[in-house]
Amino acid sequence: MKKNNALAIGITIIAFFGLVAIFAGMCAPYEPSAIDQNNLLMPPSLHHPLGTDSLGRDLLSRMIYGARISLAVGIIAVGIATLLGVFLGCVAGFYGGMIDAFIMRLVDIILCFPTLFLILAVVAILEPSIFNIMVIIGLTGWMGTARLVRSEILSLKEREFVQAARAIGASNARIILRHLLPHAMGPVLVSATLGIGSAILLESGLSFLGLGVQPPVPSWGNILIEAKSTLGIAWWITVFPGLAILVTILGFNLISEGLKKEIG
Amino acid sequence: MILEVKDVSKVFTVERGFFKQKAQAVRALDAVSFRLEQFRTLGIVGESGSGKTTLAKIILRLVSPTQGAVAFDPARITDFRKDVQIIFQNPYNSLNAKMRILDIIAEPLRIHRLVPRKGLKEKVAALLSMVGLDRASMARYPAEFSGGQRQRICIARALATQPKFIVLDEPISSLDLTIQAQMLDLFMRLKEECRLTYIFISHNLAVVKHIADSVIVMRDGRIVEACDTQAIFTSPQNDYTRLLLEAARG
Amino acid sequence: MGHLIEVNDLRVSFGATPAVDGISFQIRENEVLVLAGESGSGKTVTALALTRILPASARIVSGSVTFRGQDLLALKEEGLAQTRGRDIAYIFQEPASFLNPVFTIGSQIMEAIILHQARTKQDARKEALALLGLVQIKEPERVFASYPHQLSGGMNQRVFTAMSLACRPKLLIADEPTTALDVTVESQIVKLLMDLKKTLGFSMLFITHNLALAKKIADRVCVMYRGKIVEEAGMPALFARPQHFHTKELIAAYEKIGKL
Numbered sequence: 001m002k003k004n005n006a007l008a009i010g011i012t013i014i015a016f017f018g019l020v021a022i023f024a025g026m027c028a029p030y031e032p033s034a035i036d037q038n039n040l041l042m043p044p045s046l047h048h049p050l051g052t053d054s055l056g057r058d059l060l061s062r063m064i065y066g067a068r069i070s071l072a073v074g075i076i077a078v079g080i081a082t083l084l085g086v087f088l089g090c091v092a093g094f095y096g097g098m099i100d101a102f103i104m105r106l107v108d109i110i111l112c113f114p115t116l117f118l119i120l121a122v123v124a125i126l127e128p129s130i131f132n133i134m135v136i137i138g139l140t141g142w143m144g145t146a147r148l149v150r151s152e153i154l155s156l157k158e159r160e161f162v163q164a165a166r167a168i169g170a171s172n173a174r175i176i177l178r179h180l181l182p183h184a185m186g187p188v189l190v191s192a193t194l195g196i197g198s199a200i201l202l203e204s205g206l207s208f209l210g211l212g213v214q215p216p217v218p219s220w221g222n223i224l225i226e227a228k229s230t231l232g233i234a235w236w237i238t239v240f241p242g243l244a245i246l247v248t249i250l251g252f253n254l255i256s257e258g259l260k261k262e263i264g
Numbered sequence: 265m266i267l268e269v270k271d272v273s274k275v276f277t278v279e280r281g282f283f284k285q286k287a288q289a290v291r292a293l294d295a296v297s298f299r300l301e302q303f304r305t306l307g308i309v310g311e312s313g314s315g316k317t318t319l320a321k322i323i324l325r326l327v328s329p330t331q332g333a334v335a336f337d338p339a340r341i342t343d344f345r346k347d348v349q350i351i352f353q354n355p356y357n358s359l360n361a362k363m364r365i366l367d368i369i370a371e372p373l374r375i376h377r378l379v380p381r382k383g384l385k386e387k388v389a390a391l392l393s394m395v396g397l398d399r400a401s402m403a404r405y406p407a408e409f410s411g412g413q414r415q416r417i418c419i420a421r422a423l424a425t426q427p428k429f430i431v432l433d434e435p436i437s438s439l440d441l442t443i444q445a446q447m448l449d450l451f452m453r454l455k456e457e458c459r460l461t462y463i464f465i466s467h468n469l470a471v472v473k474h475i476a477d478s479v480i481v482m483r484d485g486r487i488v489e490a491c492d493t494q495a496i497f498t499s500p501q502n503d504y505t506r507l508l509l510e511a512a513r514g
Numbered sequence: 515m516g517h518l519i520e521v522n523d524l525r526v527s528f529g530a531t532p533a534v535d536g537i538s539f540q541i542r543e544n545e546v547l548v549l550a551g552e553s554g555s556g557k558t559v560t561a562l563a564l565t566r567i568l569p570a571s572a573r574i575v576s577g578s579v580t581f582r583g584q585d586l587l588a589l590k591e592e593g594l595a596q597t598r599g600r601d602i603a604y605i606f607q608e609p610a611s612f613l614n615p616v617f618t619i620g621s622q623i624m625e626a627i628i629l630h631q632a633r634t635k636q637d638a639r640k641e642a643l644a645l646l647g648l649v650q651i652k653e654p655e656r657v658f659a660s661y662p663h664q665l666s667g668g669m670n671q672r673v674f675t676a677m678s679l680a681c682r683p684k685l686l687i688a689d690e691p692t693t694a695l696d697v698t699v700e701s702q703i704v705k706l707l708m709d710l711k712k713t714l715g716f717s718m719l720f721i722t723h724n725l726a727l728a729k730k731i732a733d734r735v736c737v738m739y740r741g742k743i744v745e746e747a748g749m750p751a752l753f754a755r756p757q758h759f760h761t762k763e764l765i766a767a768y769e770k771i772g773k774l
Contacts, residue, residue: 141400160357166374167324168421169345183360311696312667411553417562440552440723448771466719467697495774512774513703 007258009179013251017244018060030059034218041234042214051236059237062218063244069219070248073134074200080138082192085145086184090176092146100175104150107143113191115140119202123211133212143186144195151211186263190256197252204245220245266429266461267323268300268342271295273330274318274485277389286466292318294333294485302340302428305462307383307493308471315354316465320433323463324350346376349422351426353434355414359406361454365392365417380411391420394457395450412443418460419450423458433461436471448474469512473497481505518543518684519564519602520718524577526563533559533572535741536721541685546711546718548728550764551738557721560738562689564704564719565598581685600630603683607690609674613662619646619673620658626680645676648713650706668699674704682714689721701750704730725768735763 018152021026031051036056044051050059092103102195126132157180162215165179200220206212207221208228215222220241291380293315300306310316320328325344354359369388373379379387389399392440395416406414412468415435421431432451436444436465443464452475472479473491479496481489481504489502490503500506517540521680521718534556540546551557551621566588579586581601587592606612614622622671623642623651627633634710646654649672671691676733678686692700700708708731720731728735728749735752736746744758756762 001497160352160354161360163321163326164350164352164358164418165360165371166326167345168425169348169375170371174375178363179360182360223298311698393721401684441725441772442552468771469697469774473774474771507619507698509774511698 004258004261010251010254010256010258014255017067017071017251018053018076020064021071028058028064030058030061032062032065032218033057034061041230042171044236047071049183050240051234052246053223053234053237054182054230057144059223059240063220063222063241066218066220066223066241067244069130069213069217069223070200072132072247073203073213074139074196074252075221077199078192079140079202081137081141081195082145082188084138085142086181086188088151088182089146090147090153090181093150094157094176094180095178100150101144108138108147111143113140115213116205117203119206120209120211123206128206128211128214130213130217132208133147133203137202141195141199148191149184152187153180156180156183164264169253186259190260190263191253193256193259196245197256200245200248200252235242240247265346266337267300268335269298269319269323270333270335272322272329272334274315274322274327274330275330281472285377288494292485293322296482296485296487297332298480298487298490302337302459303459304477305464305475307442307472307479308463308465308482308498309317309467309472309479310465311467311508313484314482316482317433318485319482320350320431320463320465323431326350333478334431340467343376343512346425347427348429349425349427350431350433351415351418351422354438356413356438358418361406363405364402365404365406368417369402369424370422372421372496373477376425378425383396387424388420391424394423394454395420411427411439412447415439416450419454423454427460429461429463431465431482434467435463435464437466437468445470451475459461467498469508481508515661516542516732518545518582520578520580521560522578522580524560524563525575526559526568526581528572532575532737532741534563534707536577536736537741537743539743539746540734541717543684544711544715544717545608545733546720546731548732548735549719549721549738550725550728550735552723552764554736554740556741557738558689561604561689561719561721564687565602567598567604586635591710599626599678599683600681601683602685602687602688603678603681605671605678605691606691607638607693610667610692611672612674613660613670614763617661617763619659619660619665619682623673623677623680624660624749626677630681639682642676643763646673648679648710649673649676652711658745666699667695668703671695671703675706679710679714681705683716685719686711687719687721690723691720692727693722707731724772725753725764726772729768737764 016085025180027088036052039048039052039056041054042048042052048058048060049065052058092100122136129133136214161174162179165175187218203212203219204221204224207219208224210225213219213222221239231238272293273295275467276290276292278290287291298321308319312457318327321330351497367386368393370384373384373387388402391403392399397413397416411418435449436450439447448471464472464475476493478491480487483504489496489500489505496505500509522538523536525532525536537560539547543659550559550561553679559568559572563574566574570733574587577587586597620642623645624638627638627641631658643654643658646657647746651657651672656672657665657669665673693705695703703773722728732749733745734748736743737758739760752761753765
């Protein structure tokens with residue numbers, strides 16, 4: 001097998017951020033919300049490798065805990081979207097007819113909505129919380145997966161091995177789960193990893209607008225809120241969280257690219 | 265009598281155009297009737313478009329007929345999905361590429377709960393040896409096998425439920441000639457060992473001559489001739505049958 | 515003279531796996547040589563290697579293919595393109611997959627004619643219709659205007675044959691051209707090829723796994739087994755006195771189910 005550099009690099013990046021997020025308590029040099037009046041807006045130094053913010057909180061520690069939130073939001077939101085998309089795609093592709101028409105029109109309608117404004121509206125009505133953010137990103141992101149799965153199922157279900165399964169008495173559920181889905185999972189995995197990147201970006205955007213994760217809980221997005229007002233005097237508050245978002249998304253995109261190559 | 269096919273017709277409607285307006289009817293089967301005794305082999309001969317595969321799928325209840333009925337003897341065929349099996353033409357498409365051979369052959373055993381979990385591997389090994397494959401094949405995937413071997417795997421899967429009736433839909437025509445000859449011997453051996461009734465579909469008269477007790481010749485969805493195997497080769501009644509024989513003799 | 519094409523010690527491999535393992539054969543003018551063997555024996559790879567139209571993963575390791583005094587394997591790609599299609603033409607098992615589904619039969623035959631013979635469109639059209647007549651198509655005008663999917667498998671094989679013969683090749687390589695067809699159609703196509711050979715006078719390399727066909731058309735047969743030619747014999751002789759065990763296997767299978 002050929003070396004798959006994209007996959008290797010992507011996994012390394014995400015594994016690094018993942019481990020840091022999981023072991024945040026051990027990695028972070030300070031409490032993420034510990035205020036230090038004597039060290040406001042300190043540039044990167046030995047004591048504070050990435051500097052401090054306007055409340056004197058250690059930026060590195062905040063970003064490490066922020067990684068936890070950002071990655072969790074990305075992964076869980078995409079998990080919700082993927083489950084929903086796979087389920088609806090399978091049902092639509094396998095049963096066809098009216099059910100298919102209904103689900104696919106639903107997809108078309110939701111795709112017509114400007115997602116960001118839909119999310120803004122929902123968040124404005126509900127409380128902005130981590131949980132709500134995950135669910136709302138998940139509920140607005142399943143359509144691509146549903147289409148993908150549906151088209152895979154459509155092309156697979158007439159194949160002879162499916163008829164063979166039916167001939168030995170396999171139920172519809174068994175045919176879908178054992179015979180159809182495994183063949184569709186490759187492309188789903190590719191699009192899901194790509195989706196995690198965009199979900200993290202969306203979370204950052206929402207948090208930046210103040211509609212996502214609420215301070216003092218740190219996320220990469222809401223660290224940037226503060227960066228807005230201090231950009232002129234404290235570049236590090238903008239650059240490091242921005243870089244973290246960029247590298248993470250790059251990592252997920254590389255994994256996605258690598259998986260695509262792996263699947264062929 | 266184990267099977268009676270009575271007046272079976274199948275019409276497929278083909279929808280055309282953007283609004284699916286021009287529904288066009290294609291008559292794949294037209295009033296097909298025949299009977300089959302237990303432990304016999306019926307050969308069905310026909311060229312592409314003769315409706316023989318549609319007939320096979322209707323017998324297997326994978327497709328429903330537009331008209332007519334297929335009746336199995338309820339005293340002999342008690343659990344349809346267990347007692348009636350099919351082998352398809354293309355062994356490359358009829359195995360799930362993502363499943364190991366063990367899981368492929370064990371699937372019918374699991375579905376019908378025929379063997380306790382502990383005995384599963386032994387049963388699969390026994391089935392593999394019946395079709396001339398070794399035990400080590402279990403851990404491998406379909407892609408690692410040749411066409412003939414894959415067809416043997418399909419046969420092992422079909423035999424797993426101890427069926428009484430197997431429809432063989434062009435089971436060997438995609439294989440090399442020497443492999444075809446081996447497979448034909450295997451089918452004849454299994455028929456004796458497992459006390460099976462066969463419907464053997466083929467476009468090759470020589471193959472049918474070997475295995476079938478009686479023959480049906482089909483063309484454009486109709487039965488044009490039906491009689492004993494011997495008679496069809498010595499005294500064909502229908503012009504189309506004669507044409508087929510002539511082409512096969514060269 | 516006498517030999518139209520001479521293959522010497524041809525070796526082709528996929529990665530480290532040899533597919534064709536040092537084979538040599540010749541075809542005379544007007545001769546039908548049948549390459550008989552089963553799947554994986556290397557017969558198709560041999561056919562494709564003659565004009566270097568192998569898939570990218572295959573590599574010609576050594577050998578020479580001398581066609582009218584020229585080594586085709588040593589020739590540059592441009593020189594070879596001249597030979598391909600004009601002097602050496604192919605027909606394959608699934609003609610429909612080699613015909614472009616979005617163009618009419620007529621335009622595809624005309625393309626083949628114009629490509630090698632630089633003629634005017636009217637000329638090419640006339641020639642295309644003549645070719646369709648040559649392959650014994652009863653309504654050439656209708657077929658000319660049809661798309662591949664509107665025609666049956668046998669009809670498509672006739673069309674593909676017409677295209678292959680557009681430049682009156684000296685050698686026709688037929689790779690299992692009837693395997694996908696019904697028996698009655700198969701015998702028609704075989705008869706057509708033999709008729710055409712008689713009228714146009716070309717040599718043929720016919721590849722098949724079925725000795726029944728070899729028996730019908732071959733002057734000589736080479737039996738391939740695991741990348742090697744294991745037996746070469748004239749036609750009645752092969753059946754009368756087979757030497758290699760694989761030839762015997764093939765004949766046994768033919769006796770059992772290849773013939774009535």
